[in-house]
Amino acid sequence: MTKYIGKSIKRVEDKRFITGQGRYTDDIKINGMTHGYFVRSPYAHAKVKSVNIDAASKMPGVIKIFVGSDIPETIAGVPCGWQVDFKNGDTMKEPPHPLLVRNKVRHVGDGVAFVIAETRAQAKDAAENVDVDYEILDAVTCPKKATEAGAAQVHADAPGNLCFDWELGSPKDEVAAALASAAHVCELDFSNQRVVPNAIEPRSAIGHYDSAYDKYTLYTSTQNPHLIRLLMCAFVLGIPEHKVRVVGPDVGGGFGSKIFHYAEEALVTWSSKEINRPIKWTAERSESFLTDAHGRDHVSNAKMGFDADGKIVALQAYTYANLGAYLSTFAPAVPTYLHGTLMQGLYTTPKVNVDVKAAFTHTCAVDAYRGAGRPEATYLLERLLDLAALEMNVDPAELRFKNFIPPFDGVEQEGYQTQVALQYDSGNYAPVLERALEMVGYDKFREEQAAQSNGKLLGIGFSTYIEACGIAPSAVVGALGARAGLFEVAQVRVQPTGKVSVFTGSHSHGQGHETTFAQIVADKMGIPIDDVEIIHGDSDSVAFGMGTYGSRSLAVGGSAIVNSIDKVLEKGAKIAAHLLEASADDLEYAEGKWTVKGTDKSVAFGDVSLTAYVPHNYPEGMEPGLDFNAFYDPANFTYPFGAHVAIVEIDKETGEVKLKRFIAVDDVGNVINPMIVDGQIHGGLAQGIGQALHEGTVYDDTGQLINGSYMDYCMPRADDFPSFEIDRTVTPCPHNPLGVKGAGEAGTIGSTPAVVNAVIDALWKGGFKVKDVPMPMTPERVWTAMNN
Amino acid sequence: MGHMIKVNVNGKEHSGGVEARTLLVDYLREDLGLTGTHVGCDTSSCGSCTIHIDGKAVKSCTMLAVQADGCNVTTVEGLATNGNLHPMQEGFKEEHGLQCGFCTPGMMMTAIDFLKTNPKPSEDEIRHALEGNFCRCTGYHNIVKSIQYAANKMQTSV
Numbered sequence A: 001m002t003k004y005i006g007k008s009i010k011r012v013e014d015k016r017f018i019t020g021q022g023r024y025t026d027d028i029k030i031n032g033m034t035h036g037y038f039v040r041s042p043y044a045h046a047k048v049k050s051v052n053i054d055a056a057s058k059m060p061g062v063i064k065i066f067v068g069s070d071i072p073e074t075i076a077g078v079p080c081g082w083q084v085d086f087k088n089g090d091t092m093k094e095p096p097h098p099l100l101v102r103n104k105v106r107h108v109g110d111g112v113a114f115v116i117a118e119t120r121a122q123a124k125d126a127a128e129n130v131d132v133d134y135e136i137l138d139a140v141t142c143p144k145k146a147t148e149a150g151a152a153q154v155h156a157d158a159p160g161n162l163c164f165d166w167e168l169g170s171p172k173d174e175v176a177a178a179l180a181s182a183a184h185v186c187e188l189d190f191s192n193q194r195v196v197p198n199a200i201e202p203r204s205a206i207g208h209y210d211s212a213y214d215k216y217t218l219y220t221s222t223q224n225p226h227l228i229r230l231l232m233c234a235f236v237l238g239i240p241e242h243k244v245r246v247v248g249p250d251v252g253g254g255f256g257s258k259i260f261h262y263a264e265e266a267l268v269t270w271s272s273k274e275i276n277r278p279i280k281w282t283a284e285r286s287e288s289f290l291t292d293a294h295g296r297d298h299v300s301n302a303k304m305g306f307d308a309d310g311k312i313v314a315l316q317a318y319t320y321a322n323l324g325a326y327l328s329t330f331a332p333a334v335p336t337y338l339h340g341t342l343m344q345g346l347y348t349t350p351k352v353n354v355d356v357k358a359a360f361t362h363t364c365a366v367d368a369y370r371g372a373g374r375p376e377a378t379y380l381l382e383r384l385l386d387l388a389a390l391e392m393n394v395d396p397a398e399l400r401f402k403n404f405i406p407p408f409d410g411v412e413q414e415g416y417q418t419q420v421a422l423q424y425d426s427g428n429y430a431p432v433l434e435r436a437l438e439m440v441g442y443d444k445f446r447e448e449q450a451a452q453s454n455g456k457l458l459g460i461g462f463s464t465y466i467e468a469c470g471i472a473p474s475a476v477v478g479a480l481g482a483r484a485g486l487f488e489v490a491q492v493r494v495q496p497t498g499k500v501s502v503f504t505g506s507h508s509h510g511q512g513h514e515t516t517f518a519q520i521v522a523d524k525m526g527i528p529i530d531d532v533e534i535i536h537g538d539s540d541s542v543a544f545g546m547g548t549y550g551s552r553s554l555a556v557g558g559s560a561i562v563n564s565i566d567k568v569l570e571k572g573a574k575i576a577a578h579l580l581e582a583s584a585d586d587l588e589y590a591e592g593k594w595t596v597k598g599t600d601k602s603v604a605f606g607d608v609s610l611t612a613y614v615p616h617n618y619p620e621g622m623e624p625g626l627d628f629n630a631f632y633d634p635a636n637f638t639y640p641f642g643a644h645v646a647i648v649e650i651d652k653e654t655g656e657v658k659l660k661r662f663i664a665v666d667d668v669g670n671v672i673n674p675m676i677v678d679g680q681i682h683g684g685l686a687q688g689i690g691q692a693l694h695e696g697t698v699y700d701d702t703g704q705l706i707n708g709s710y711m712d713y714c715m716p717r718a719d720d721f722p723s724f725e726i727d728r729t730v731t732p733c734p735h736n737p738l739g740v741k742g743a744g745e746a747g748t749i750g751s752t753p754a755v756v757n758a759v760i761d762a763l764w765k766g767g768f769k770v771k772d773v774p775m776p777m778t779p780e781r782v783w784t785a786m787n788n
Numbered sequence B: 001m002g003h004m005i006k007v008n009v010n011g012k013e014h015s016g017g018v019e020a021r022t023l024l025v026d027y028l029r030e031d032l033g034l035t036g037t038h039v040g041c042d043t044s045s046c047g048s049c050t051i052h053i054d055g056k057a058v059k060s061c062t063m064l065a066v067q068a069d070g071c072n073v074t075t076v077e078g079l080a081t082n083g084n085l086h087p088m089q090e091g092f093k094e095e096h097g098l099q100c101g102f103c104t105p106g107m108m109m110t111a112i113d114f115l116k117t118n119p120k121p122s123e124d125e126i127r128h129a130l131e132g133n134f135c136r137c138t139g140y141h142n143i144v145k146s147i148q149y150a151a152n153k154m155q156t157s158v
Helices: A013-017 A118-126 A172-180 A225-238 A264-272 A285-291 A374-392 A398-402 A428-441 A444-452 A474-478 A513-525 A553-580 A605-613 A673-695 A746-765 A778-788 B024-029 B085-094 B102-115 B121-130 B140-155
Strands: A034-040 A046-052 A062-067 A111-117 A131-136 A163-170 A185-196 A203-211 A215-220 A244-248 A277-284 A294-308 A312-324 A352-360 A458-468 A487-493 A500-506 A532-536 A588-591 A595-596 A602-604 A628-632 A641-651 A657-667 A727-728 B003-009 B012-017 B049-053 B056-059 B070-076
Touching: A013 B085, A013 B102, A034 A118, A034 A285, A034 B056, A046 A111, A046 A352, A046 A605, A062 A118, A062 A264, A062 A641, A111 A118, A118 A746, A118 B140, A163 A294, A172 A294, A172 A312, A172 B024, A185 A374, A185 A605, A185 A673, A203 A264, A215 A225, A215 A264, A225 A244, A225 A264, A264 A277, A294 A374, A294 A602, A312 A374, A374 A398, A398 A428, A398 A458, A428 A458, A428 A641, A428 A657, A428 A727, A444 A458, A474 A605, A487 A553, A487 B070, A500 A513, A500 A553, A500 B012, A513 A532, A553 A588, A553 A602, A595 A605, A602 A605, A641 A746, A641 A778, A657 A673, A673 A727, A673 A746, A673 B140, A746 A778, B012 B024, B024 B049, B024 B121, B049 B102, B056 B102, B085 B102, B085 B140, B102 B140
Parallel strands: A034 A277, A215 A244, A312 A352, A500 A532, A657 A727, B003 B070
Antiparallel strands: A034 A111, A046 A131, A062 A111, A163 A352, A185 A294, A203 A215, A203 A277, A294 A312, A458 A641, A487 A500, A487 A628, A588 A595, A595 A602, A641 A657, B003 B012, B049 B056, B049 B070
């Protein structure tokens, strides 16, 4: 019986946020706290000939200025958490990523000095007086150009700027043969442009060394406190892990950018002992643009072949992936195991090959951004499908129905083995598209489109996507190069009075874990939701955790909670049996009490918990207490899927694209809180649509980020969107106890190609048969496409 | 230090010295400890720092603390009265108008001022009114619904 699961329970965390009592890192004050400010390189590539801090050190309030040579040799650079090998078996190139550079800067924003003063303003004043002598060098920003002969070199030990090359799927000659015999081949050259995550809370970190306990505390705006602690202690600072507490307080959005371990976290932690005072650093927005890991940035060529009936016969994808100047925590995994492995899509394509070259450039690091690799894969596949439909003059929806993998539930029918390593867990793909077409009113739309005569071009675009979430089975990702396990941890502590504290390694940065997880606990334990508290984000209270990303919190973290609850109830049943003088096998648990089957003899949960802590009348040999944890390592990824449809109108005079409708039908497995899941979809859609129409970095040839502020980078606003029309189907995950698949990234993954496809459709229907308009599809670019 | 100012914030008088260059948002956050008002950018674009000066929505990163001398300031901490949520706060909770919560105070302050001039707005008018406030979590969908909720509630309570 469920009282809470499946209901749109209002969020318990909202009260503090709507009353201004949320506590984000920059809100925290510690006695004696100082403020840090970074001197950052204004050049993308330059030799640092000297750094003179004499004048700056004498400025008011300055306590200490660290430069690269002040960092002891015993401190390592920022590590990478994933290793991808070259095709020939050589290890990827992994150049050092120092906390502060000594000799050379490699992107605009690279840290050169760290100024600590009594106030933020004083630190900033002094930073302006640090005198750095640079010798400017040539730079390269495009991942494809970076691999060409004569390109500026980012790292001496990565020739040709190649970090690794990589390939997955069917042999290339077999794919080539299938394409050669195809009735139609659709080919597309395109870029999946670089975007900036732009969590509205800038990154912030406070280091606090407490000499009384010889212990460090790092408060940081992070998606995974324990991973930061592990990486920082074991790989950077060499501090014993038990001497460091990492706290992620309320976190104001992340979208991937706050997964990673950043140099600033290690620097404030280390420096706080050096000066024996706490240090706070909070990024300014322009600093976030230059230093938060960016997303996407692929340059690709792809070919999809079809037989005469419209069945896909083969796919060949080539991608140059930009990694930026240094390897961020999960960077190598994104264009490979989170991208190449998704190239099967929802389709029965018998031959698939993906070839990736990952390059260093003189730009900010690129790593996982909402969707991480899967949006890039979906974009490639879905662009090709809609374009092929236009080229072959067939209906894009029909083309998809013809190619969908038939339904399988992963229980009666086996999971679907793709050509690119993954085995999908369960899927039923046609219904999401059928429902989307119904919501669109597809036939009527096509009639309207044909009749359009107001100087506007009407277009419709489709995207039917799949993603791999619930990241991830440790042994599988370990074999693929992950240097960490990707399980999750939960602890369910029943207090003597029957109130329940749940500690989870998942860490909310807006997802509402305190509500969703409490719904699960309250239902599984049959207690009121107010009796449950969810605790997350503090490495001293939560045993361990791998954090929140890859739509994993519910599928992996939620499953760990369920397994802990099972252990609590199993022990509780033995205590209840003792109290009821019955066998535990004869008891059933419902609505917060154990009852002897077929009788009215029962004992309440609170009586059992009290007995566990006041064990006077107690089973012989049993330990007191009622407190269990579980480490849950998933058996497989989860595979949410869906159908997204965009309807756009183009103004022929100006090239302006108006998004008129957006329909999304997603299948994220079972749903615990529909309100929260809908919210996740909405937010994801806005980010995906933002990439299609508004967002994108502009680096000039010297490596300057031309649009590194909100005055220049087009953040999507409320009036850029219509109200979204969303629905869902439910295909449970067969391999986790909740049957959930994850909803955090679906909106972003599916939506981008739907919008671009709608623009291309509108252009073709208006007589402009262009294959591509580069994202973001600004009025100028669309107008040019019509007037070229 | 610097300039003496006297400001009424959420019904309480504050007076003290500030540097001429101190932004109002820094005065509120650092000097008064009112950290509900947030800083999301350095270009007056994101609206996270929106407060009310004499009842009008203002981005507090765009104003110096000395300019607020003699003004009545309301921040998110001053919205609820006697423990009762403002209808806008209630709307954001009921309609799931927030996820990470960082933009929320500024969104609510902007929306409250907007409803004063347009108590029965259309969806398009609400979206237009939010042009100066960024949200990265919600896609604005439920923020629009939250403001509609508040508008309805404020209408019926008149």
